[in-house]
Every structure is written in structure tokens, then in C-alpha cells.
Amino acid sequence: MLRGLLSFCRNLLRKTSVEADLHEEINSTVEILTEEKMRENLPRPEARRRALLELGGPEQVKERIREARAGTMVEQWLQDIRHGFRTLGRSPGFTVVAVATLALGIGINTAVFTIVNGVLLRPMPFPQPERLFLVAYTPQNGPFDNGPCLLDRDYLEFRREDRVFEQIASFAGGSANLSGAGDPANIPAARVTPDFFTVLRVNPSIGRDFLAGEDQPGHDHVALISDSLWRNRLAADPSALGKVIKLDGDDYSIIGIMPIGFRFPSNAEVWRPLATRIDPHASMMRPVIGRLKAGVPPRAAQAELDAFTRRFPSIPGEDRTAWRARILPVKEMLVEKIRPSLLVFTVAVGFVLLIACANVGNLMLARAAGRQPEIALRIALGAGRWRLVRQLFTESLLVSFAGGTAGVLLALWGVQPLLSLAPDGTIPRTEMIRMDGWVLAFTMCMSLATGMIFGLVPAFQTAGRGLREAVNRGGRTFTGRHESLRGALVIAEIALALVLLAGAGLMLRSFLRLRAVDPGFRAENVLTATVDLPDSIYRTASQMQAFHEQALSNLSVMPGVLAAGAVNWEPLGGNLVKGDFQIEGGRQLPSGYMVDKPCVSPGYVSAMGIRLLSGRDFTERDDASAPGVVIISRSVARDLWPGEDPIGKRISMEEHPKSKDWLTIIGVVDDVKQMSLSLKSDAAMYQPYRQVARPFFLSHMTFVVHTAYDPQTIASAMRAAFRKVDKNLPVQSIVTMQGLIAETTAEPRFRTRVLGLFAVLALSLALVGIYGVMAYTVVQRRHEIGIRMALGARSGDVLGMILRRTLLLAVAGIAIGSAGALALTRVLAKFLFEVSPGDPSTFVAVALLLCSAALGAALIPARRATRIDPMLTLRYE
Amino acid sequence: MTEQRTDLLRGTLDLLILKSLTLEPLHGVGISRRISQITREAFHVSFGSLFPSLHRMEERGWVRAEWRTSENNRRAKYYQITSLGREQLKSEERDWKRVVKAMTTAIQST
Numbered sequence: 001m002l003r004g005l006l007s008f009c010r011n012l013l014r015k016t017s018v019e020a021d022l023h024e025e026i027n028s029t030v031e032i033l034t035e036e037k038m039r040e041n042l043p044r045p046e047a048r049r050r051a052l053l054e055l056g057g058p059e060q061v062k063e064r065i066r067e068a069r070a071g072t073m074v075e076q077w078l079q080d081i082r083h084g085f086r087t088l089g090r091s092p093g094f095t096v097v098a099v100a101t102l103a104l105g106i107g108i109n110t111a112v113f114t115i116v117n118g119v120l121l122r123p124m125p126f127p128q129p130e131r132l133f134l135v136a137y138t139p140q141n142g143p144f145d146n147g148p149c150l151l152d153r154d155y156l157e158f159r160r161e162d163r164v165f166e167q168i169a170s171f172a173g174g175s176a177n178l179s180g181a182g183d184p185a186n187i188p189a190a191r192v193t194p195d196f197f198t199v200l201r202v203n204p205s206i207g208r209d210f211l212a213g214e215d216q217p218g219h220d221h222v223a224l225i226s227d228s229l230w231r232n233r234l235a236a237d238p239s240a241l242g243k244v245i246k247l248d249g250d251d252y253s254i255i256g257i258m259p260i261g262f263r264f265p266s267n268a269e270v271w272r273p274l275a276t277r278i279d280p281h282a283s284m285m286r287p288v289i290g291r292l293k294a295g296v297p298p299r300a301a302q303a304e305l306d307a308f309t310r311r312f313p314s315i316p317g318e319d320r321t322a323w324r325a326r327i328l329p330v331k332e333m334l335v336e337k338i339r340p341s342l343l344v345f346t347v348a349v350g351f352v353l354l355i356a357c358a359n360v361g362n363l364m365l366a367r368a369a370g371r372q373p374e375i376a377l378r379i380a381l382g383a384g385r386w387r388l389v390r391q392l393f394t395e396s397l398l399v400s401f402a403g404g405t406a407g408v409l410l411a412l413w414g415v416q417p418l419l420s421l422a423p424d425g426t427i428p429r430t431e432m433i434r435m436d437g438w439v440l441a442f443t444m445c446m447s448l449a450t451g452m453i454f455g456l457v458p459a460f461q462t463a464g465r466g467l468r469e470a471v472n473r474g475g476r477t478f479t480g481r482h483e484s485l486r487g488a489l490v491i492a493e494i495a496l497a498l499v500l501l502a503g504a505g506l507m508l509r510s511f512l513r514l515r516a517v518d519p520g521f522r523a524e525n526v527l528t529a530t531v532d533l534p535d536s537i538y539r540t541a542s543q544m545q546a547f548h549e550q551a552l553s554n555l556s557v558m559p560g561v562l563a564a565g566a567v568n569w570e571p572l573g574g575n576l577v578k579g580d581f582q583i584e585g586g587r588q589l590p591s592g593y594m595v596d597k598p599c600v601s602p603g604y605v606s607a608m609g610i611r612l613l614s615g616r617d618f619t620e621r622d623d624a625s626a627p628g629v630v631i632i633s634r635s636v637a638r639d640l641w642p643g644e645d646p647i648g649k650r651i652s653m654e655e656h657p658k659s660k661d662w663l664t665i666i667g668v669v670d671d672v673k674q675m676s677l678s679l680k681s682d683a684a685m686y687q688p689y690r691q692v693a694r695p696f697f698l699s700h701m702t703f704v705v706h707t708a709y710d711p712q713t714i715a716s717a718m719r720a721a722f723r724k725v726d727k728n729l730p731v732q733s734i735v736t737m738q739g740l741i742a743e744t745t746a747e748p749r750f751r752t753r754v755l756g757l758f759a760v761l762a763l764s765l766a767l768v769g770i771y772g773v774m775a776y777t778v779v780q781r782r783h784e785i786g787i788r789m790a791l792g793a794r795s796g797d798v799l800g801m802i803l804r805r806t807l808l809l810a811v812a813g814i815a816i817g818s819a820g821a822l823a824l825t826r827v828l829a830k831f832l833f834e835v836s837p838g839d840p841s842t843f844v845a846v847a848l849l850l851c852s853a854a855l856g857a858a859l860i861p862a863r864r865a866t867r868i869d870p871m872l873t874l875r876y877e
Numbered sequence: 878m879t880e881q882r883t884d885l886l887r888g889t890l891d892l893l894i895l896k897s898l899t900l901e902p903l904h905g906v907g908i909s910r911r912i913s914q915i916t917r918e919a920f921h922v923s924f925g926s927l928f929p930s931l932h933r934m935e936e937r938g939w940v941r942a943e944w945r946t947s948e949n950n951r952r953a954k955y956y957q958i959t960s961l962g963r964e965q966l967k968s969e970e971r972d973w974k975r976v977v978k979a980m981t982t983a984i985q986s987t
Binding site for chain 1: 904905906923924925928929930932933936937938947949951952953954961
């Protein structure tokens with residue numbers, strides 16, 4: 001088969017040279033014949049004429065040769081394939097199990113590759129995406145946390161100096177409160193510099209792009225909207241152009257509608273102009289994108305950027321060496337976070353496929369042993385050994401391609417369930433995930449490769465054996481070589497399964513540790529709702545406080561509500577404000593000491609169930625006219641007043657506090673996980689919202705209610721309570737606190753689940769493999785077992801014999817697998833929380849699980865062995 | 878190989894070609910002359926059958942071909958039997974003897 005394939009390719013690829021060779025051969029034959037005739041003293045022309053006559057027409061001969069060459073190959077191929085189908089059809093059990101095993105292995109690989117292909121490999125859906133690059137600071141080592149971006153100042157400077165990019169634009173993702181088009185809603189919204197779409201080379205499908213100068217005040221109340229926004233909220237009205245919508249309370253007129261599916265960046269529904277200018281007080285960091293000039297290699301752009309950063313050393317933070325300005329493919333921005341997970345999954349399913357291959361290889365070996373008589377007969381009848389190898393191999397390929405086809409079907413069905421395991425937003429570019437030519441080509445290659453892996457060795461083992469051996473043994477007995485090969489395959493399966501189980505075990509352990517973390521508050525029966533007060537309507541702190549007060553009083557009288565409160569940056573919400581403060585008496589804070597500064601309503605502490613350790617909670621009397629008060633968290637008390645009672649001590653948030661700026665500590669509460677369950681609790685200092693004057697601290701507020709029963713049931717009542725205060729204000733999200741916690745642990749849970757799923761698959765396949773091999777061993781050795789029992793061996797001895805062998809294989813597999821796992825689980829380190837990649841207890845647990853599962857799988861054939869009737873087997877022989 | 882046995886004539890030709898190559902590598906004309914010689918002029922193989930057969934056997938790996946310079950300083954394609962070809966020859970000889978024996982028995986039986 002292989003040789004046929006090679007020669008087929010040779011014939012195709014070197015068609016001209018094969019033709020030339022043929023031509024030359026015929027010519028040389030004519031010459032040889034002519035010379036032969038000339039030796040009979042014929043003149044050359046006559047000699048040549050006779051030579052041609054004897055040859056019988058050079059072109060006809062050539063044609064017949066061509067036919068013969070092609071004929072043999074195709075004929076032998078077809079014959080092998082026909083034969084393969086016939087023999088496979090004769091053993092449907094084998095065929096079904098082998099194809100199903102491979103379909104599982106190939107299917108899951110195809111599904112994962114479909115996702116990897118769509119997310120990581122397909123280019124971005126812009127014209128000539130290979131020329132689009134982000135310009136960004138990146139950490140010297142490791143991925144960026146907050147997305148790739150550049151300071152406005154550097155962006156403007158770089159844009160002025162740059163010679164290698166056609167154009168450079170900047171943009172920012174975010175959200176906006178939309179009203180004036182259906183119900184008020186908070187939608188993803190982007191701000192982009194006017195040349196942004198020119199850089200991407202994407203044009204609105206209706207209307208126009210931003211014009212230069214539309215980022216300037218007075219001209220900047222224009223917006224582009226997404227196709228989906230246009231369809232869902234403006235009924236796809238063609239007269240929507242020029243219509244005015246309200247974003248965060250300001251009017252914007254629609255100037256264009258983007259093409260279907262275009263949602264870049266950050267899934268935006270609406271794009272507004274962005275002005276970048278240098279502000280001496282604050283410099284924003286934003287992503288920057290540029291299109292390289294045609295023919296300029298990315299290396300040149302990087303060199304230019306390096307030269308630029310050397311002259312303008314304005315890298316954020318103190319540690320310059322930790323950062324580097326780099327150009328990155330645009331895709332990086334989207335796939336940076338998910339890539340490590342996807343690569344881990346790819347390796348994991350690769351292991352599953354290898355286990356499937358080992359299983360099918362084992363089946364092949366067992367089957368080949370059963371076919372020894374047939375093969376012996378064919379060798380005796382003169383079948384070439386090579387031809388037999390080729391035939392057995394053709395069978396393997398038929399099986400693997402059938403498995404591949406079934407695998408594609410499985411993957412078609414399986415991609416969606418796999419994706420649905422992922423929490424929203426974890427997997428970017430889902431619109432690119434589909435089965436395409438690349439995926440099919442990948443599956444083809446994989447089928448071919450698996451066919452080779454599980455098919456070649458058994459083929460050579462079987463057909464390569466000498467005739468005498470085959471005839472002598474007559475197919476009755478297995479050979480030692482087969483037995484040890486089978487053992488090696490089982491060991492490999494167990495080793496592979498162990499690596500996956502260890503990986504999944506570590507993830508699970510880490511996830512459980514994460515879940516067991518005490519967040520510092522009561523998550524049960526708490527419902528949260530977040531509102532953003534647009535500063536175009538709520539202009540002063542007191543307007544905002546009035547809203548909060550009214551909302552809180554509406555919430556607290558709702559039936560089922562035990563307590564209501566509000567906080568500006570809710571725990572685990574992903575945002576916080578940190579800062580330092582002064583201690584009365586001139587004592588300095590430890591250098592770099594910063595605390596979270598949430599601002600809360602009276603009742604927040606009890607609504608959230610945050611433990612009040614000493615002192616009192618805020619009350620309604622702690623308002624602007626009352627003396628300033630704060631509540632500190634346990635860490636602040638421990639860090640600054642160890643062994644002392646902090647209650648009554650005074651601090652100030654101001655740099656040069658006047659006497660009214662001193663705030664008295666009235667209570668100490670427990671630490672709360674503010675950023676993430678996996679990070680340590682931040683020290684915090686709570687202020688009552690009525691004593692906070694800066695609108696910045698009041699415009700974003702999360703309301704929490706502690707309910708007497710299932711908090712979901714009052715979600716709509718909660719929405720109504722807000723609408724009663726301001727009917728135009730969209731409530732961003734109403735989620736339970738437990739939901740919020742689940743959201744923050746969603747990614748680890750996703751990774752754990754997917755890896756766990758693959759590990760379970762691997763384990764099941766390995767167990768099927770162990771069962772199969774042991775069952776086969778029992779059948780093969782029934783004669784020997786029969787004799788042993790006839791000689792007095794008890795069934796316990798026989799059981800022990802089989803289980804001992806299983807244990808031996810399992811232990812060998814576990815030893816090899818542990819070594820491999822120790823090397824491989826290191827890549828999981830960044831996913832693990834309070835678990836080391838070599839965690840001994842996980843490894844021991846996984847090894848024990850695998851051992852007992854292997855013994856369990858071997859128990860069925862072992863018990864069958866004990867029921868062998870010695871008389872029957874001896875008579876059979 | 879079953880397909881050869883069903884086609885006796887082609888099988889015979891293959892057998893003759895392989896046999897003619899057992900001593901030394903030969904070019905096409907050489908093979909034709911050698912076959913005439915070893916069959917005492919009973920068979921004259923036409924080139925229209927010889928070459929396709931040679932190429933088929935080359936595809937199957939029974940013979941190997943290479944360009945060499947002939948005794949008269951002419952470049953010619955020489956065919957050489959491979960070990961696979963020798964095995965094939967043995968099995969074809971065996972088959973042939975069996976057929977001959979069977980046929981002889983059949984003919985003599987009445």
C-alpha cells in the first residue's frame with residue numbers, strides 16, 4: 001500500500017520524468033535492435049525499419065506500458081480495499097468496537113481542533129489581517145493581565161514619528177446606558193479614534209464612517225451602531241440614519257450601521273468617537289492598533305518601536321526592565337487568556353486518542369492472532385509477505401477512516417455541548433468556530449496517522465512472521481512476542497490515563513480549595529443589582545445620594561427582604577479603589593500601605609452578613625452633618641493597632657486634614673475577598689455614603705438585599721423598585737451573590753470540568769483496554785489454566801494469577817505515567833490555587849483509583865478463568 | 878497472487894521474464910533474446926507484451942530497473958530481479974509444476 005502510494009505519487013508528481021524515461025527506454029530499444037540488424041549487414045535505414053517493425057509501433061508499446069503501470073496499482077488497491085471490506089464484514093463485532101473507539105478518539109480531537117482552529121488559527125475577519133498589529137507594553141515575561149495598551153502620550157508621540165505603519169488608531173471598550181431605542185439597557189460600547197475603521201479597512205454597510213475632526217468637542221455626538229442593534233432595537237429601519245439615541249443621557253445621532261457580525265472591539269454594539277489628547281493630570285492607557293505598510297516586515301516595525309522606546313522612556317511603573325513595548329498580532333488581544341487552556345485541552349485529547357489507538361492496536365493483535373491459520377495458508381500458497389502487510393495495513397486504514405468519518409459526525413454534534421461548558425465570554429471568536437476545510441484536513445491526517453500507529457506494528461508482526469512458525473503453531477497458540485507487545489500497550493494506556501487523571505485531579509483539588517475559601521460575607525440569599533448613574537443627569541453628589549436613599553427605602557420595604565444595603569464596588573465585582581490615609585498623631589503608614597475604600601450604606605454590613613467584630617455599624621444618623629466615621633477591616637486593625645482597640649482612633653483620607661476631616665473608627669468588620677477568591681483579602685476602610693462628597697465614589701452603586709427565601713423570586717420586584725425612582729435608568733444586572741461567586745470561579749470550573757471529562761474518557765478507554773487484554777489472555781491460556789486446575793490449583797490461585805498480572809501492568813503504567821505527569825503537570829501551575837503541580841496526595845489518590853479500577857476491569861475475565869472446566873479444555877485440545 | 882493464477886498466459890510470461898533475469902541483469906532486447914534462447918526458440922515474446930509486463934513487475938517490486946551503458950557503449954535500461962522477485966519466481970515455478978502435473982494426469986487418465 002505504502003509503496004503503491006509512493007509510486008502513485010511519483011507517477012503523478014514526476015509525470016514528465018516518468019514519460020521521459022519511458023521515451024528513452026523505447027528509443028534505446030529501437031537503437032539496440034537496429035544495431036543488431038546492422039550486424040546482419042543491412043543498411044541502417046532498412047535495419048531501423050525492421051527494428052521498428054519488430055518492436056511493433058513505439059507509441060502503442062508506450063501506451064500499453066502506461067496502462068500496465070497504472071493498472072497494477074489501481075487494481076491492487078481496489079483488490080486490497082475489497083478484501084479489507086470483506087474481512088471486516090466477517091467480524092462485525094471487532095469492526096464496530098474498533099470504529100467506535102476511534103470515532104470517540106478522533107471525534108473529540110476534531111471537536112477540540114474545531115475550537116482551536118476557530119479561536120487561535122483563523123485570521124481576524126478584516127482585510128489583510130496579517131498586517132494589523134497592536135502596539136503595546138507587555139511584561140517581559142508572561143502574559144498581560146489587563147490587555148495590551150499604550151499611554152495616550154506615547155501613542156500620540158509614536159504616531160507622529162512612525163514610518164512603517166500606514167495608519168495608527170486607538171480605541172477603548174466599555175459600556176453605555178442606552179435609552180431612546182426600546183427599553184433602557186446597558187450595552188457594550190466602544191470609543192474609537194476617527195481613523196479606526198480605516199485602519200481595519202471595514203466600512204459601515206449603511207451610512208458613513210467617522211470623519212476626521214469628529215473626535216473634537218461639538219462634533220463628537222455621532223455614533224455608529226452594530227447591525228444587531230439596528231435590527232433588534234430599531235426594527236432594521238432604513239431611516240434610522242440621523243436618528244438620535246441617548247447614550248449615558250447624552251444625544252448621539254446615528255451616522256452609520258456596521259456590517260453584520262462586526263462587533264470589534266469587545267463585542268461593541270455602538271461606536272463613539274474617541275479623542276486622545278495629553279492631559280497633564282491623567283493619562284489614559286488604551287489599546288493601539290496599526291496597519292503595516294505593504295511589504296514592511298513586522299521585524300522592521302518592532303525595530304522602529306524599540307528605537308522609539310529608547311528615546312522616550314515613559315514606561316509605566318517604576319520597574320522599566322519588567323516591561324517592553326512590542327507589536328502583537330491583533331488576535332492576541334482576544335486569545336491571550338484562553339490559549340493556555342486550549343493548548344492543555346489539545347494535549348489532553350491527544351492522549352485520549354493515543355489510548356484509543358492502543359486499544360484498537362490491541363484488538364488488531366488479538367484478531368491477527370486469530371487469523372494465523374488464514375495467513376499461514378496464504379503464505380503457503382505463495383502470497384508475498386509485503387503484499388500481506390499491505391493488505392492488513394489497508395484494513396487498518398479502512399477502520400481508521402471509518403472512525404474518522406464517524407468522528408467528524410461526533411464532532412459536529414459535540415462542539416456545541418463542549419462550548420456550552422465554557423462560561424460566557426471565556427471563549428472569544430465563537431463566530432469563527434465551525435467545521436471547515438482545515439478541520440476536515442486535520443481529521444484526515446489524524447485518521448491516517450492513527451491507522452499507521454495502530455495498524456503497522458500488528459501488520460508486520462503478523463505477516464512478517466515466518467511461514468514455518470505460522471504453520472507449526474497453526475493459529476492455536478499465541479506467541480510471547482504478541483503477549484509482551486500487548487502488555488506494553490496496556491502499560492502505555494495506563495500511563496497516559498494517569499497523566500490525564502493527575503491533571504484533572506489537580507484541577508479539581510484546586511477548584512475545591514477555591515470554593516472552600518471564606519469570602520468574608522454570607523453569599524446565600526443575597527441578591528445584587530448594579531446601577532450606573534449617568535453624570536449628564538445626576539450632576540452632584542447630593543442628587544446621587546437622593547437616588548440611593550430613595551432606592552434603599554423602596555428595597556427595604558419589599559416583601560421578603562430582611563435587610564438592604566448598597567456598596568459602590570461590590571466584592572468580587574472586579575473593581576475597587578485603593579488609597580492611603582493619615583493616622584492621627586502623625587504615625588506613618590508602612591511604606592506602600594493601601595486599603596480598599598468602599599463606600600457603603602447603613603445596613604450593608606448586615607445585608608451582606610459581614611461579621612461585625614467590634615464596635616457598631618453605620619446608622620442613618622451618620623450623614624453629612626454628623627461627625628465623620630469609618631469602619632475598618634480586621635487586617636487594618638491587626639496591621640496598624642496590634643493588641644490595641646482601634647475603636648475611637650481617628651484617621652483622615654485627606655493629605656492635609658483640617659479638623660473636620662478626621663474620621664473616627666466606630667467598628668471593625670471581618671476581611672472580605674474583594675478582587676478574587678484566589679487572592680488574599682485586601683485591607684479595607686468603609687465610609688458611609690452620605691459622608692462622601694465626590695460623585696466618582698457614588699455614580700456606580702451595587703445594591704444588595706438579604707432575602708428570607710430564594711432571592712431569584714424577587715428579581716423583578718427589585719427592578720420595579722428602581723424604576724419607581726428613575727424610569728429611564730437601566731439596571732445593569734441583577735444576580736445573586738452566589739451567582740457572582742460562581743461567575744468568578746467559572747473559568748477554573750470550566751477548565752476542571754473539561755479536563756475531568758477528558759480524563760474520564762481516558763480512564764474508560766484504558767479500562768476497556770485492560771478488560772479486553774485480560775479477557776483475551778484468559779481465552780488464550782485456557783488450556784494452561786485447565787491443566788493447572790486439573791493439577792489441583794484452586795480458583796483463588798487462578799484469580800490471583802490474572803489479577804497479579806494486571807497489577808503488574810498497572811503498577812508499571814502508574815510508575816511511567818507518574819514520571820510523565822510530574823513533568824507535564826508543571827504547565828498547569830498557573831491554573832492551580834494552593835495546590836502544587838506535584839501534589840503528592842493527588843498523585844497517590846489517582847494512582848489508587850487507577851489501580852483499583854484496573855483490578856476491577858480485570859475481575860470479570862479473571863472470574864471467567866476460574867470457571868474453566870479442566871476436562872473441557874483438555875478434550876478440546 | 879491470485880490474479881496471476883487466473884491469467885495463465887500472463888503468469889507464464891512473468892515466470893519466463895523472472896527466470897531469464899536469474900543469471901544477470903538484462904535490458905529489454907536482452908530479455909527477449911534470453912527467453913527465446915532458454916525456450917529453444919519455442920517462444921518469441923513481443924515487445925508489446927514484454928515491456929508492460931516488466932513495468933508491472935517493477936511496480937510490484939519484483940524487478941528493479943536502472944540505466945547502464947551496454948556492451949556497445951549504448952545507454953540502456955537494465956532490469957534486475959529482486960529478492961521479492963525471486964520468491965515470486967519460486968512460487969510461480971511451484972504453481973506451474975502443479976498445473977503441469979495436474980494437466981498431464983488429466984490428459985493421461987483416459
